[in-house]
Amino acid sequence: MSTTEAPASTGTNGNGASGYRWVGTRPVRHDGLDKVAGKARYAADLNLPGMLHGHILRSPHPHARIVSIDTTKAAAMPGVKAVITGADFPEAPPKGATRNLMCTVIARDKVLYSGHAVAAVAASTRREAKAAAEAIEVTYEQLPHVLNIADAMADGAPVIHDNLLTRGVDPRPTEPSNVAARTVYERGDVEQGFGEADIVIEREFSTQAVHQGYIEPHACVVDCDQEGKAVIWASSQGHFMVRSSTATVLGWDTSRIKVIPAEIGGGFGGKTTIYIEPVAALLSTKAGRPVKIVMSREDVFRATGPAPGSIIKMKVGARNDGTITTAKAWLAYENGAFQGIAAMLGCMCVVSAYTLDHLYVEGFDVVLNRPVNVAYRAPSAPAAAFAMDSVVDEIAARLGMDPIDLRLHNCPSQGDPTPYGPKWPMIGLRDCLEAIRDSDHYQTALPDGQGRGVATGFWFNIGEASSATVNLNENGTATVITGSPDIGGSRASMALMAAEELGLDVHLIQPVVGDTEVVGFTDVTEGSRATFATGMAVVEACRDLKTQLRKRAAKTWDCDVEEVEWVDGSAVHGPGEQEPLTLAAITGNAKRTGGPLGATASLNARGAGPAFSVQVADVSVDSETGRVTVERYTTAQDAGTAIHPSYVEGQMQGGVVQGIGWALNEEYIYSDDGNLENPGFLDYRIPVASDLPMIETVIVEVPNPSHPYGVRGVGEVGIVPPLPVLANAVADATGVRISDLPLSPPRVLDALTAAES
Amino acid sequence: MAVVHFSTDQRQHTGVTEVVIDAANVRALVRQLSELYPSLNAHLVETSSTAVAIDGEIIPDPMLEELTATSEVHLVRPLAGG
Amino acid sequence: MSRTHVTCEVNGDAVDFLTEDGESLLNALRDELGLIGAKEGCGTGDCGACSIIMNGRLQCSCLIFAPEAGGAAITTCEGLASADELHPLQQCFLEGAALQCGICTPGFLIAAKALLDENPDPTETEVRYALAGNLCRCTGYDKIVRSVLEAAVQIRTPA
Numbered sequence: 002m003s004t005t006e007a008p009a010s011t012g013t014n015g016n017g018a019s020g021y022r023w024v025g026t027r028p029v030r031h032d033g034l035d036k037v038a039g040k041a042r043y044a045a046d047l048n049l050p051g052m053l054h055g056h057i058l059r060s061p062h063p064h065a066r067i068v069s070i071d072t073t074k075a076a077a078m079p080g081v082k083a084v085i086t087g088a089d090f091p092e093a094p095p096k097g098a099t100r101n102l103m104c105t106v107i108a109r110d111k112v113l114y115s116g117h118a119v120a121a122v123a124a125s126t127r128r129e130a131k132a133a134a135e136a137i138e139v140t141y142e143q144l145p146h147v148l149n150i151a152d153a154m155a156d157g158a159p160v161i162h163d164n165l166l167t168r169g170v171d172p173r174p175t176e177p178s179n180v181a182a183r184t185v186y187e188r189g190d191v192e193q194g195f196g197e198a199d200i201v202i203e204r205e206f207s208t209q210a211v212h213q214g215y216i217e218p219h220a221c222v223v224d225c226d227q228e229g230k231a232v233i234w235a236s237s238q239g240h241f242m243v244r245s246s247t248a249t250v251l252g253w254d255t256s257r258i259k260v261i262p263a264e265i266g267g268g269f270g271g272k273t274t275i276y277i278e279p280v281a282a283l284l285s286t287k288a289g290r291p292v293k294i295v296m297s298r299e300d301v302f303r304a305t306g307p308a309p310g311s312i313i314k315m316k317v318g319a320r321n322d323g324t325i326t327t328a329k330a331w332l333a334y335e336n337g338a339f340q341g342i343a344a345m346l347g348c349m350c351v352v353s354a355y356t357l358d359h360l361y362v363e364g365f366d367v368v369l370n371r372p373v374n375v376a377y378r379a380p381s382a383p384a385a386a387f388a389m390d391s392v393v394d395e396i397a398a399r400l401g402m403d404p405i406d407l408r409l410h411n412c413p414s415q416g417d418p419t420p421y422g423p424k425w426p427m428i429g430l431r432d433c434l435e436a437i438r439d440s441d442h443y444q445t446a447l448p449d450g451q452g453r454g455v456a457t458g459f460w461f462n463i464g465e466a467s468s469a470t471v472n473l474n475e476n477g478t479a480t481v482i483t484g485s486p487d488i489g490g491s492r493a494s495m496a497l498m499a500a501e502e503l504g505l506d507v508h509l510i511q512p513v514v515g516d517t518e519v520v521g522f523t524d525v526t527e528g529s530r531a532t533f534a535t536g537m538a539v540v541e542a543c544r545d546l547k548t549q550l551r552k553r554a555a556k557t558w559d560c561d562v563e564e565v566e567w568v569d570g571s572a573v574h575g576p577g578e579q580e581p582l583t584l585a586a587i588t589g590n591a592k593r594t595g596g597p598l599g600a601t602a603s604l605n606a607r608g609a610g611p612a613f614s615v616q617v618a619d620v621s622v623d624s625e626t627g628r629v630t631v632e633r634y635t636t637a638q639d640a641g642t643a644i645h646p647s648y649v650e651g652q653m654q655g656g657v658v659q660g661i662g663w664a665l666n667e668e669y670i671y672s673d674d675g676n677l678e679n680p681g682f683l684d685y686r687i688p689v690a691s692d693l694p695m696i697e698t699v700i701v702e703v704p705n706p707s708h709p710y711g712v713r714g715v716g717e718v719g720i721v722p723p724l725p726v727l728a729n730a731v732a733d734a735t736g737v738r739i740s741d742l743p744l745s746p747p748r749v750l751d752a753l754t755a756a757e758s
Numbered sequence: 759m760a761v762v763h764f765s766t767d768q769r770q771h772t773g774v775t776e777v778v779i780d781a782a783n784v785r786a787l788v789r790q791l792s793e794l795y796p797s798l799n800a801h802l803v804e805t806s807s808t809a810v811a812i813d814g815e816i817i818p819d820p821m822l823e824e825l826t827a828t829s830e831v832h833l834v835r836p837l838a839g840g
Numbered sequence: 841m842s843r844t845h846v847t848c849e850v851n852g853d854a855v856d857f858l859t860e861d862g863e864s865l866l867n868a869l870r871d872e873l874g875l876i877g878a879k880e881g882c883g884t885g886d887c888g889a890c891s892i893i894m895n896g897r898l899q900c901s902c903l904i905f906a907p908e909a910g911g912a913a914i915t916t917c918e919g920l921a922s923a924d925e926l927h928p929l930q931q932c933f934l935e936g937a938a939l940q941c942g943i944c945t946p947g948f949l950i951a952a953k954a955l956l957d958e959n960p961d962p963t964e965t966e967v968r969y970a971l972a973g974n975l976c977r978c979t980g981y982d983k984i985v986r987s988v989l990e991a992a993v994q995i996r997t998p999a
Contacts, residue, residue, distance in 0.1 A: 029934045036942035037930040039877020039917035043943060046876040128860075168805055171770060182805075187766040213840075214977045216881040216889055217943040266879070266943030267977050270840025298882040345835060376840040422763055422832040423814040461816070463839045489940035489978055528839025608815060647937035651979055655940065658980030682886035682975060690981040691965075691972040717840050 022569075023500040024710055027647045028507050030493040036264075044220035044236040044263035045295045052222065053082055053123040055284050055294035056130035057277070058137050059304060060112035060119050063370040063675025064146035064161065067110060070120055071138040078136055080129035083287035086120040086137075090283065091252035096164055099249060101339035105373055106250050106279050112141070113161060113338035114370050115676045116303025118276070123284035123292045146370040146675045150312050150333045153179040153369045161368050165340065181340030184348045184364040186421050194327025194359030198318025200399055202392050206740045208384040208724070209668035210310040210335060213377045214659070214687050217266020218301045223281035224291035229253075231282050233260045238272040238486060239525030244517050250279040258282075261516040265486045269659070270376030271306050273525045302680035307669060308377035309335035309343045313351070313388035319396050323410045327359040328352050330388070334381060336366050337373035346381035349421040350721075351389050353459040354430060354613065355411045360420055370675055376527060378656055379460035379717035383663060383724045390456035390725035391740065394732070404455050404729070405438045408615075426610065429639030429703035429713075430457065433615040436637035436699045443617055443635070451619045451632055452734025458614045458721025462714040463528025464606035468521025469538035471499060471546055473598040477585025479505060482515040484523025485535040489655075489716075490648035494532045495539050497644050498710060502543035504570030505584060521603040529714030532644055533705075534606030540709045541602035553594040554582050608707020612718040614638040616657065620730040627750030629665055629731055631692070636722070637699040641713025646700060649715050654696040656719025662688045663720070664727040665744050760787060760812075760829035767805070768833060771798040784810050785821040787831065802833055809836040844907045850875070851919025859906035866890045868906035869916060877917035877946040881975065888974030891947035891954075892916050898954035900973075917946030920953065929953060929991040936987035940978035948974050952988045960996055964989065 035041040072084040086107070093103040103109075107118045120137045124130035145159035152158055160177050167174050169183035195201055221235040231253075237243045240260035248255040265272060277294045285292040296305070311334045318327040330351050334343035344364030352360055374380075397404040412434060413419075415427045437443055437455060447453045470482040481499050485491055492512035500507040523535060547567045554572030555562040564575045571581040591598055619633040636657050643649040666686050670678045679685045704711025724742060731749065732738040737756045739749065763776045772795045781787035792799045802808070810820035811832040817823055818836040825831070843858040850873065857872035864883075869875045869892070878901055881887035885900040892901045893915040920927040929949050932938070939945040948971060955962060955970035962970065967988050968981070976984060 027937070030937070032942075033934045033939070034926070036939055036945050037917075037926065037933050037949060038921060039875070039946045041942055042876070043879070045880070046870070048871065128862075169767060171767065173804070185766050215941070215943075216887055216975055216977055217879070217941070218881070264943075265941060266881075267941040269977070273838075273840070295880075298884065298887075342835065342838065346837070376838055378840040380838065380840055419814070421834065422765060423811040423816075423830065426814050461837055461839065463837055464815075465818070490937070528837070530839070607817075647983070648940070651937055651940050651983060654980035654982045655978045656980075659977065681884055682882050683884065687975060687977065688980075689972045689975065690968040690985060693968070693981055695964075695985070696980050696982045 021501055023497050023507050024642065024644050025646060026497070027645060028493060030490050031496060031512050032487060032492050041264045043217055043266050044222065044234055047222050047234050047263065049222060049224060049291040052291040052293055053125060053288055054127045054130045055121055055123045055281050055292045056134040057118045057280060057294065058120045058134040059300065060108065060115060060117040062112060062141055062143055063115045063148065064144040064159070065112050065141035066144060067108065067112060067119065068140040068142050072120065074138065075122055075133040075136040078129065078133040080125035081122055081133045082290065083123040083284045084120065084137070085283050085287065090250065101373065102246060103250050105339065106276060114372050116300065116372060118280065118304065121280045121284060123288050147179060148369055148371065148671050148675060150335060150367050153367050154333065161338065161370065165368065179368045181336060181366040181368055182345065184345040186348055186362040187360065188357070189359030191327050191329045191359045191361045195318045198326055199321040200396065201316065201318045202395050203316040204392055204740055206313045206315065206388040206391065208311045208387060208742045210307045210371065211663050211667040211669065212302055212306040212685065213269040213271035213308065215267030215269060215271055218296040218298060219277055219305060220295040221278050221281050222291055222293045223278060223285045225282055225285040229257055231258045233258060233278055233282065234263050235260060235278055236263045236265045236272065237275070238265065238268045238488065238527060239523065240486065240517055241484060241522050242273065242525045243275055243278055246275045247278045247282060251282060259516060259518050262486050262514050265488055268488055269378050270380060270527060273376050273527050276305055298682065299680040302685060303677050304372055306375055306377065307372060308380065309374045311335065311347065311384040313384060315388045315392045317392045317396065321400065323400055323402050323407050325355055325357060325393065325396065325411045328357055330362045332364040332385065333367055334364070335371065335374065336368045337371045338368060339373045340366055340368055341374045342366065343374055343381045347385040350382040350459055351385035352420050354408065354457040356413045356417050362420065378659065378720040382458060382460050382721045383660060386456060386458050386721045387724035387728060387742065391728050391738070394454070394725070394729040395738065405434055408457060409434050427703060427706060428611050428613060429701050430613040432701045432703055433613050433637040433639055436701050437615045437617050437635065440635050440637070440699060442633055442697060447619060451621045452730045452732065453617065453619050454726045454729030454733055455615065455617045456722040456725035456729060458718050460612050460718040460721060461528065462533065462609040462612050463530050464534050464609040465524035465530055466605050467523045467535040467538045468601065468603040469535060469542050470520055470599065470601045471539065471542040473546060473584070473588045475588050475591065477583065477588050478509040478511065479503060481510055481512045481539055482520045483535045483539065484515060484520045485526050485531040487514055488526060489652060490645060491531045493648065494644040495536060498536050498539050499543050502540055503546065503584060504567065521601065528609070529612065529716035530606065530609065533609060533708055533712045533714045536644070536712055537606050537708060538602045538604055541604065542600040545600035545602065546598060549598055549600065550584065550587050553587050553591065556594050557582065557590070608705065610641055610705035610707065610713040612639055612713055614718045614722055616722040616726045618726045618730045620727065620734055622731055622734045622749060624753060627746035627753065629727065629744050629749060631661060631694060633694055635697040635699065636719060637701050638715065638719055639701045639703050639713060640715045641705040641708065642702055642711035643700050644710065644712060649700055650698045652715045653698045653719045656717065657696050657723055658688050658693060660720040660723025661727065664724045664742060668743050759827040760825040760831050762787065762791065762831045768798065768801065771795050771801050781825055783825055784823045787825060806835050807833050809834050846907055846910050848909045848911060849913045851916060861907060863906045864902050865904040865906045865909050866901040869901060875916050875918050879943055879946065881943070888951060889944050889947040891950040891974065893950060893954050898951055915950070917949055920949060928994045929988065932987040932991040932994065936983050936990060938979065938983040938987040944974060944976045948976065948984055952991070956992055956995060960992060962992060
């Protein structure tokens with residue numbers, strides 16, 4: 002274990018070296034006190050007068066036709082105020098994203114996975130609601146099901162959607178199948194490339210579906226009134242998304258719905274969609290009372306998430322000097338019950354950390370009888386990196402090259418083509434590779450008996466729409482209102498950027514997450530975009546305010562506004578004939594100079610900067626039990642500018658540990674009859690404190706030229722490298738390469754035993 | 759003016775790997791592409807390639823995005839993240 | 841439905857509430873007493889978000905029937921701070937950025953307090969094992985462990 006005296010972070014930021022006064026410092030977060038005092042309100046913490054409790058009945062079968070639903074008995078039970086089924090919702094279109102959302106919220110003619118919502122009850126108490134839901138009589142006609150990629154793609158497999166014709170195949174098939182789409186990216190001539198290669202390595206990999214594992218189950222309270230208006234308190238990654246998605250599912254106009262964001266207890270992508278809000282809304286409408294629905298942990302596992310499992314076949318060719326010339330990849334990703342874009346994303350990511358003359362990447366999105374995929378931190382990238390970086394590691398070993406040198410030798414730079422077509426903008430992969438190479442960890446000799454692995458990870462990062470309103474208060478403080486829920490410290494980041502712009506102490510700024518009626522439209526917090534895009538809106542609003550402040554000073558001094566500069570939180574008279582006016586002096590006098598000061602900015606953020614991470618781990622492997630212990634771990638990540646370095650480190654460390662869980666232990670285990678066998682934290686084991694060492698961080702700062710402070714977004718890419726890092730480290734420790742995750746004790750033990758015999 | 763690069767499957771409809779188009783924005787560019795390659799539009803809809811990458815950045819709702827003489831354009835599917 | 845009258849001490853206050861026999865202490869604390877600091881992450885004792893100290897022992901309040909609390913002395917997250925000062929653990933969690941989403945934080949603070957009450961000078965390994973019953977999905981535990989070690993120092997050597 003590393004010592005606790007080690008600095009929490011090394012790297013280029015966190016010490017004010019950037020020349021900023023506030024950006025790059027580590028103030029206590031503004032919402033922190035409520036959260037350590039137990040006062041912060043998450044969705045399940047709200048109770049309203051007269052509130053009912055909702056309970057959702059879920060399918061026990063993975064694939065079945067709903068023949069009939071009889072709610073008579075349930076409706077007559079004590080305390081029951083409303084019972085609904087799929088028939089109470091608007092009809093879904095025959096296909097497309099809207100159907101997928103509507104039919105995920107509640108099943109219509111068919112259930113498509115065990116745990117699929119079928120009906121719901123609102124009653125006076127939780128227990129009454131549960132008892133009544135269980136009294137609903139559903140007659141199912143069971144259908145054959147498919148639970149994994151191989152079965153779903155096999156000839157003669159049971160077809161889940163009889164109108165699903167594979168996209169991306171020319172000519173388009175006329176018969177339905179479980180392959181929703183085929184994606185191809187191609188460059189050069191792979192056969193020529195393999196012919197020119199000195200070594201060619203071909204391997205097949207598999208990863209298992211995992212859950213985002215946020216500790217807070219989905220929860221909401223919905224209060225519908227007699228005029229048809231609904232107020233929703235919900236935990237989500239975007240309350241405007243809750244509003245639009247709920248409206249879509251119910252066929253309502255969005256103006257009927259107001260969504261008030263509760264604190265969110267973790268999301269990681271899993272709360273970029275909705276499950277329960279339209280159900281609670283319909284129950285509330287029917288009962289004329291507020292309705293609360295809180296998912297159980299078992300329901301969270303059975304009916305939300307997951308991130309997909311995958312099968313990936315990689316064939317990579319390299320020359321003796323370490324130049325990787327050619328890659329051919331075949332990827333198939335689980336989509337769950339409805340089609341998604343998992344394989345497409347995997348195809349875009351799989352060889353992104355390498356420059357290649359020849360590539361052929363082919364991906365298949367496959368539907369099966371499991372819950373529909375939801376994003377999970379850098380979706381699809383971890384499995385893709387696992388495959389590519391495992392093979393690259395083998396190439397390095399075969400060539401006797403240092404694995405970082407090999408990657409540096411093949412590292413793309415600005416202007417090189419991405420595997421999916423466009424050219425790379427400014428990226429920090431090389432900087433991350435060098436940061437790990439130069440780290441104390443990599444420079445320290447590997448202890449006896451351990452193995453060391455390194456790997457890379459890539460993720461796009463996304464811009465999208467954001468809004469911010471900044472109001473200056475009469476006492477010289479500021480309120481910053483944004484529409485991005487604060488998942489991991491974004492309020493503090495917004496306040497820091499506003500402090501830097503306005504020249505105001507960060508503690509005089511109150512960052513607020515506004516509901517759908519007090520702030521402009523803001524997309525979900527996904528793609529590592531909150532600090533990047535919403536931060537951009539905050540900066541733009543602050544710049545507007547600075548112009549206004551200069552005008553007020555000019556008015557006060559009776560001079561031209563061009564003579565006024567804004568310096569360190571004060572208006573300064575260029576010619577020097579006036580004493581500077583502080584922000585507080587101007588706001589205190591605002592009514593006499595033209596009225597209160599406020600500004601709003603709404604924008605489509607452009608120029609999201611791609612993110613890379615490089616990581617190294619030392620592991621030991623117990624040859625008697627197969628248990629893998631992570632002894633030391635270091636991650637380097639290109640964050641662009643780190644606005645609040647502590648929360649940048651936190652994102653990096655949290656992503657790494659989720660990746661460690663994915664690599665070593667986590668997996669969905671289904672029984673042959675299609676039921677999830679480990680729908681709880683006892684059997685779906687996420688990493689705990691005693692499993693881990695400290696996670697050493699190196700923040701690499703290659704500023705994103707498209708953002709006023711150079712922010713790149715840090716939320717996602719950290720989860721990508723741990724899968725190949727640990728597989729490579731285990732291979733180094735044992736001499737046995739395992740290409741199926743997770744590297745759980747039984748699997749590692751089997752592999753060690755097989756290698757011995 | 760912009761250079762449009764076509765992916766492997768798009769090439770089946772265009773016959774070329776890239777084309778130079780004189781268009782002020784993406785909407786005008788798509789119109790011209792439809793005239794040049796009548797079957798391309800249906801293919802883009804079919805593959806949900808409703809986004810455009812301009813100079814490397816993927817833009818989900820791009821129709822009114824302005825193009826410059828040096829814009830490099832790829833017709834792609836929109837992304838989602840976590 | 842018959843309800844049981846329960847009297848106990850919570851965060852130093854004498855309290856009483858009515859509860860159904862099968863109800864968990866967690867639900868009673870949250871719904872009857874309005875103490876929302878303890879959270880339900882799993883309802884099966886696996887995540888520790890509902891941690892409380894009851895009669896000096898760290899417990900998952902979701903695994904205790906509410907009537908069992910009769911006569912007990914209970915500390916929840918809300919009872920850690922004094923009127924004018926946060927508990928050193930709370931202060932160190934804030935300064936050490938030991939929370940991201942914050943849903944697990946009350947449980948970690950209680951589990952850490954239970955540890956430091958027993959062992960004021962724990963090693964990193966002892967902290968990690970003492971907190972192994974509390975799940976955090978955001979932080980990777982690094983900053984939580986550091987903050988608990990720092991709080992232990994501050995409690996041992998008051999300024």
